[in-house]
Amino acid sequence: MKKNILFSLWILSLAVFTGCSDRVSEMVTYKINEPVFMDAATFRNSVKVTTEPKAIETLGKMCFYNGYLYISEPEKGIHIIDNRNPSNPQMIGFIELLGNADLSIRNNLLYADSYVDLVWFNITNPAQPELKGRMEDVFVTALPIIDNGYSFDYNMCYNGDSTGIVVGWNLKERTEEVDKYSGGWYWGWGRPEIMTAEYDGAVNTTNSNGITGSMSRFTIYDGYLYTVINNAMSIFSLDNATPEKVSDNIYMGWNVETIFSYKDNLFFGTTTGMMIYSVKDPLKPEYQSSITHAYACDPVVVDNDFAYITIHSGSLCDVSASTNSLIIVDVKDIKAPKEVVTYEMKNPKGLGIDDGKLFLCDDGLKIYSVGTDPQVLMSNMIDHKPEIDGYDVIPYNNNLMLIADDGLYQYDYTNLNDIKQVSKIPIGQ
Numbered sequence: 001m002k003k004n005i006l007f008s009l010w011i012l013s014l015a016v017f018t019g020c021s022d023r024v025s026e027m028v029t030y031k032i033n034e035p036v037f038m039d040a041a042t043f044r045n046s047v048k049v050t051t052e053p054k055a056i057e058t059l060g061k062m063c064f065y066n067g068y069l070y071i072s073e074p075e076k077g078i079h080i081i082d083n084r085n086p087s088n089p090q091m092i093g094f095i096e097l098l099g100n101a102d103l104s105i106r107n108n109l110l111y112a113d114s115y116v117d118l119v120w121f122n123i124t125n126p127a128q129p130e131l132k133g134r135m136e137d138v139f140v141t142a143l144p145i146i147d148n149g150y151s152f153d154y155n156m157c158y159n160g161d162s163t164g165i166v167v168g169w170n171l172k173e174r175t176e177e178v179d180k181y182s183g184g185w186y187w188g189w190g191r192p193e194i195m196t197a198e199y200d201g202a203v204n205t206t207n208s209n210g211i212t213g214s215m216s217r218f219t220i221y222d223g224y225l226y227t228v229i230n231n232a233m234s235i236f237s238l239d240n241a242t243p244e245k246v247s248d249n250i251y252m253g254w255n256v257e258t259i260f261s262y263k264d265n266l267f268f269g270t271t272t273g274m275m276i277y278s279v280k281d282p283l284k285p286e287y288q289s290s291i292t293h294a295y296a297c298d299p300v301v302v303d304n305d306f307a308y309i310t311i312h313s314g315s316l317c318d319v320s321a322s323t324n325s326l327i328i329v330d331v332k333d334i335k336a337p338k339e340v341v342t343y344e345m346k347n348p349k350g351l352g353i354d355d356g357k358l359f360l361c362d363d364g365l366k367i368y369s370v371g372t373d374p375q376v377l378m379s380n381m382i383d384h385k386p387e388i389d390g391y392d393v394i395p396y397n398n399n400l401m402l403i404a405d406d407g408l409y410q411y412d413y414t415n416l417n418d419i420k421q422v423s424k425i426p427i428g429q
Contacts, residue, residue, distance in 0.1 A: 029175040033152040035143075037164030038098075044136070046098050047119065049129050053091035054079065056427045059403050064394050065105040065210035068126045069401060071408065072100050075144060078112060080126055086399045086410045087422040092127045098167060099144065104218040104225060105210030106238050111218065111225055115142045115165055118227075118236065120243060133242055139229045144168055213392035213403070214258065214299040214350040221261040224282045228256045228268065235283065246283055262302035265334055269298035274309055276334045288334045293327060299392075303353040305332040306340070306374060310348035310360070324348060326360065328374040340374045350392030357382065357413070359400055361390030365411075367419065383419050385411075403427075 056079055060072035067084040077100055080093040099115030110121045110129065116139050121129040143157060143166055150171060157166055209220050217228045225236040225243065232249040233256075258269035266285060268275040273292035277285040293311055300309050307329040324345045330338045348362035358368040358377070364386035368377055388409060394401040399422075400411040408425040 025177050027177055031150050031171055031173050033146055033150055033169035034172050035157045035166040036168035036170055038167040039164050043165045047131055048096040051093045051127055054094045059391055059427055061102055061216055062213045062394055062403055063103050063105055063210040070103055072103055074101055075099055089423055095129055102216055102218045104220050106220050107208050113139055138245055141230045211394050211396055213394050214301050215392045217259055219259045219261045221279055222282050228259050231256050258299045260300050267300045267302055269300040274300055289337055291337055299350055301351055301353055307331045308351055310351055312347050312349055352393045352395045354395035359393045359395050364388050365390050382416050
């Protein structure tokens, strides 16, 4: 997910001509985020695991594995919840992990990002995760969240002499003389990846792999971990105790936000459309096709050869955008996806599918029977719970785990005629 970067400019003087070069310049005052660095050793020694549960202050991404739910608190760490009894979930611990946003689990090993690093833990005993290793500098473009609407100094982050890790921002005001027509006043500025939260379909419903929500940038396929940070995809082999990066970064285009695995394909949600890559050769993902849509956030899930895409406007995407839709695409032929229908929504976000039921975060929680004809989906609504502001979902075994602005909600959907909320863990209280 991306922050929309707004520029606040105050023009202090108009054109100034300089000699015989016909150069036109002006003085510009603007605000920009300058990086705060932490010594690399201090950063990498900061990991702590505690059995003392902490309150969840900010919603993040989820991963469900063998009865336990792991929730990322953006940039702070991972909450561990014993969810074997969804009506009485128990927070049992916390992994302090600076710069964390995403996570995935396979064979009792939890993999997570920590800004530029990949870190992994043994969770055989979920209450006492054991740090097993760290692979340094594999996510070289990763940066902290920016929440003030301004851009950042690209050169200071990536071209400076500091060997530290960028862990925060200082907002500074600058006044500079720039070429009026060159556009040079914004050279070297950039915009970092938002660290926010993909339900990975059938491939992730076994005991060996965790199930993540639709906002995830991590997915596991055939023993490989695929990650996407900004527009760079990395591939890690998980066959051994220590993961191995098995390919150079694959650069995929602009604003890749989510990744979803289905059959032997990866579906990427971006702010401008959906891209499909084949992973028949897991080490050589091959581009197949794409579809485009209006500029907006874009999680994707796929089931029964239909892709369900929500696009939404708002602060996590482009505050100027007004598109809010659910798009259904026939992906039976991955080289030629066909848009079947688009439904207007209020502000849809995460979504998931389980056994023919679509769970959609829009104007609360909406639940549909998918059926065989996407054209009649809206007439197949099972339930609508407008009282919550849902962000992402994981449906599994008749239990829906939904994360919202104010809490982690769980619903029992065993009886579709009587879908009941069974618990809530507050967030931000």
